Amino acid sequence: MDNQQTNRTAPAGNAIITKRGVKMDFEGKIPFKQRLIMRLTSSTFWIDRVWYLFRFILLLGISFVILNPFLEKILTSFMPLSDFSNTQVNMIPTRISFNIYVKLAQYWHYLKILRNTLVLSGLTALLQTFVTCMIGYGLAKFRFRGNKLVLVLVIVTMAIPHSTLKLSLFQHFGEFDFFAIQATNSAGLLERMFGHTLRLTNSYWPFVILSGTGLAFKNGLYIFMMRQFFHGVPDELEESAYVDGSGTFRTFFTIILPLSIPMMITIFLFAFSWQWTDSFYTNLFFSSSGSIGLMPDLIKSPPPALQINNIAVADPYYKAIKNAGGLMIILPLLGVFLFCQRYLVQGIERSGIVG
Amino acid sequence: MTTSQNVKLKLPKLGRASLAERKARKGWLFVLPFIIGFILVYLPIIIDSVCFSFMTVEIKLDQQGYSYTEVVSHGLEFYREMFGDSDFTKRLGQGIGQLLWEVPAIVIFALFVAVILNQKMLGRAVFRAIFFVPVILSTGLLESLTANSIAGEGGVDDGSGESATDGLVSAMDLQGLFGMMAIGGDLVKKIVELVNHVYDIITFSGVQMLIFLAGLQSISPAIYEAARIDGASAWETFWKITFPMISPMILVNGIYTIIDSFTRNNNTVMKFIGEVYDNESQSLATAEYWVYFMIIFAIVAAFGGIVSAYVFYQRRD
Numbered sequence: 001m002d003n004q005q006t007n008r009t010a011p012a013g014n015a016i017i018t019k020r021g022v023k024m025d026f027e028g029k030i031p032f033k034q035r036l037i038m039r040l041t042s043s044t045f046w047i048d049r050v051w052y053l054f055r056f057i058l059l060l061g062i063s064f065v066i067l068n069p070f071l072e073k074i075l076t077s078f079m080p081l082s083d084f085s086n087t088q089v090n091m092i093p094t095r096i097s098f099n100i101y102v103k104l105a106q107y108w109h110y111l112k113i114l115r116n117t118l119v120l121s122g123l124t125a126l127l128q129t130f131v132t133c134m135i136g137y138g139l140a141k142f143r144f145r146g147n148k149l150v151l152v153l154v155i156v157t158m159a160i161p162h163s164t165l166k167l168s169l170f171q172h173f174g175e176f177d178f179f180a181i182q183a184t185n186s187a188g189l190l191e192r193m194f195g196h197t198l199r200l201t202n203s204y205w206p207f208v209i210l211s212g213t214g215l216a217f218k219n220g221l222y223i224f225m226m227r228q229f230f231h232g233v234p235d236e237l238e239e240s241a242y243v244d245g246s247g248t249f250r251t252f253f254t255i256i257l258p259l260s261i262p263m264m265i266t267i268f269l270f271a272f273s274w275q276w277t278d279s280f281y282t283n284l285f286f287s288s289s290g291s292i293g294l295m296p297d298l299i300k301s302p303p304p305a306l307q308i309n310n311i312a313v314a315d316p317y318y319k320a321i322k323n324a325g326g327l328m329i330i331l332p333l334l335g336v337f338l339f340c341q342r343y344l345v346q347g348i349e350r351s352g353i354v355g
Numbered sequence: 356m357t358t359s360q361n362v363k364l365k366l367p368k369l370g371r372a373s374l375a376e377r378k379a380r381k382g383w384l385f386v387l388p389f390i391i392g393f394i395l396v397y398l399p400i401i402i403d404s405v406c407f408s409f410m411t412v413e414i415k416l417d418q419q420g421y422s423y424t425e426v427v428s429h430g431l432e433f434y435r436e437m438f439g440d441s442d443f444t445k446r447l448g449q450g451i452g453q454l455l456w457e458v459p460a461i462v463i464f465a466l467f468v469a470v471i472l473n474q475k476m477l478g479r480a481v482f483r484a485i486f487f488v489p490v491i492l493s494t495g496l497l498e499s500l501t502a503n504s505i506a507g508e509g510g511v512d513d514g515s516g517e518s519a520t521d522g523l524v525s526a527m528d529l530q531g532l533f534g535m536m537a538i539g540g541d542l543v544k545k546i547v548e549l550v551n552h553v554y555d556i557i558t559f560s561g562v563q564m565l566i567f568l569a570g571l572q573s574i575s576p577a578i579y580e581a582a583r584i585d586g587a588s589a590w591e592t593f594w595k596i597t598f599p600m601i602s603p604m605i606l607v608n609g610i611y612t613i614i615d616s617f618t619r620n621n622n623t624v625m626k627f628i629g630e631v632y633d634n635e636s637q638s639l640a641t642a643e644y645w646v647y648f649m650i651i652f653a654i655v656a657a658f659g660g661i662v663s664a665y666v667f668y669q670r671r672d
Contacts (some may be wrong), residue, residue, distance in 0.1 A: 007477070011596070012509075014632045023658045043506070055471055058471070059471065059472075060631055062557055063485040063486075065484060065557055066485055066489060066558065067486055067488070070488075111380060123548060125456020131388055131389075134385050134386075135386050135388065135389045137385055137553070138382045138386040140380060140383070142379050142382020142383075142385065143379050144379040144383050148388055150389065154389070155610065155659075157393070157397065158611075159614045159618070159651050159652050160439060161644075162649075163620075164641070164644040164648065165638065166409070166481060168400040168401075169400060169643075170545075171403070171452060172396070172399065175421075178396070199421075209392070210396075211394060212388060212392070213388050214389045214392060215389075215393065215396065215397050217494075221607070221611055223567060224570075224607055224610070225604070228603035228604060228606060228607050229570070229603065229604075230636060231603060231668050232573075232600070232603050232669045233383065233669070234669055248378070259573070260573070262503075263568070263570075263573065266565050266566065266568070268564070269487075269565065270490070273490060273491050274494055276491075280493070283439025330488070330491055334484050334487070337483075337487045338480055341480060341483050341487075344568055344569065
């Protein structure tokens with residue numbers, strides 16, 4: 001009955017079921033030429049085209065502004081050494097030379113530092129994503145006493161630049177203890193209980209502790225982001241889960257976390273790329289050794305194989321080496337981003353509730 | 356059968372209030388990691404840092420190679436010195452003045468770009484990747500890459516502070532462009548400044564853009580569909596659906612932008628304090644950091660208080 005009715009009201013055509021849905025095929029009914037004219041004379045068609053063009057040009061322009069500083073750096077990093085002393089060479093290398101890249105990769109053991117950085121960044125980013133997600137959920141959905149105070153503290157951690165705490169951070173992880181105030185020489189819990197503090201510098205522990213408690217670099221932002229996001233999620237979702245007998249944590253893992261995948265991907269990307277390029281914390285916590293080998297090593301002073309005696313050329317050449325190192329740091333990150341951004345797409349029904 | 360009846364009998368005893376209380380208490384479990392970390396690790400670090408602004412500390416090594424500290428108290432000396440320094444207060448004023456136009460500009464631009472990059476188009480992944488580059492560089496840890504080019508001329512610098520004017524366009528180029536017209540030099544300077552700030556805004560809005568992009572994903576497509584069926588235009592859809600639904604993220608981005616532009620490494624005040632830290636006295640620098648932080652926090656609190664009154668949350672309160 002229903003089918004017949006819809007067939008009568010809608011223009012007649014054959015329904016074709018495709019992957020994306022049902023398409024109506026009107027081929028047989030309206031001639032192609034007529035369809036084309038109808039399309040070209042409709043105003044929305046032209047407004048759309050103009051918008052597409054405008055959008056494309058705008059994005060292209062902004063992309064140019066972002067990439068412009070890199071253009072020269074990419075080009076010079078491919079220059080052979082002779083080009084630097086050649087005054088006629090400007091930007092375009094006479095021949096493509098991979099010398100700088102090869103030597104840098106050999107000296108710093110690129111694959112090793114890639115693996116090291118991948119492990120460190122991946123672990124801290126995953127930990128931070130999960131922990132901040134949890135804290136944000138707790139702040140958004142539960143009205144416990146002190147909720148507002150905790151939110152204020154989160155924003156405080158966000159607003160205090162860690163460079164302010166440089167000295168204290170170094171000292172506290174050098175002689176790690178719980179609640180030890182060194183300025184007044186008051187001992188912490190560990191020293192009172194076991195008589196000594198822990199030396200956590202030159203290990204991954206500072207990263208794990210900071211990430212696991214939502215105190216690492218810009219984690220306040222992530223917590224606040226998640227809080228705002230969860231605050232907008234309708235309560236009905238969880239209530240229906242509770243009614244069905246699901247506990248708080250099960251609801252969080254099975255209902256809430258899947259909802260927040262785009263948010264979590266974004267946080268993961270932030271945490272990952274900032275840990276990837278970080279030299280502040282690694283220099284601070286691995287101060288006495290460069291032993292582990294991480295990505296930012298690439299932009300340290302040039303390796304001996306690339307050292308030159310010609311003072312006139314040395315400055316631009318060393319800068320080119322540094323730029324090449326920087327590009328070697330950024331490229332893997334762009335790969336990670338391209339992989340992750342596929343999940344940042346609209347069109348998936350996530351909330352389950354409308355209005 | 357019997358068990359379910361038992362449960363039904365027990366339910367009224369709990370009452371609505373106690374159920375809500377029990378639920379609220381579970382919230383503590385979620386924020387527990389933060390509370391523990393804040394009290395046991397972060398708070399001592401902060402207290403120490405504040406204490407250091409009242410005293411000088413020297414790190415020395417004993418025989419075993421462990422560091423120990425020697426403390427000399429100075430009282431309020433550094434704070435007095437700081438406010439006596441007119442350079443510091445002047446830079447502070449400049450920084451706040453810059454904020455007034457920078458924050459709205461960055462947030463609006465980021466939202467605009469995020470809305471565009473959320474649409475389906477050719478090469479979207481590539482564009483998104485390009486817009487991700489400023490996020491990577493935003494920490495300033497790879498400064499060498501955005502710093503000036505090998506020849507020391509041309510190229511865009513990162514738009515930081517004073518060197519901004521020899522950035523994207525030079526005043527000379529624009530002078531040539533406007534030379535034919537009867538435009539005063541001041542106006543040309545203004546335009547150069549504006550264009551260079553466009554570069555600033557683009558590179559400083561990477562993080563905000565991604566946050567907005569993530570926020571846009573969480574808007575249910577069904578709402579858009581309903582609006583379209585009701586005949587809403589794209590313009591109306593943006594203001595009536597996208598804007599309210601993204602407003603929680605506008606609050607996040609506003610606060611983040613304020614904090615970010617204040618604490619960025621190339622911020623004039625941060626640079627100034629950094630120089631003091633390296634060259635003069637670490638304690639004086641720490642004192643300046645804390646006063647600076649108090650000001651940032653006051654501004655953030657004022658902004659948050661005003662904006663959060665207008666934020667829309669898709670839940671009943």
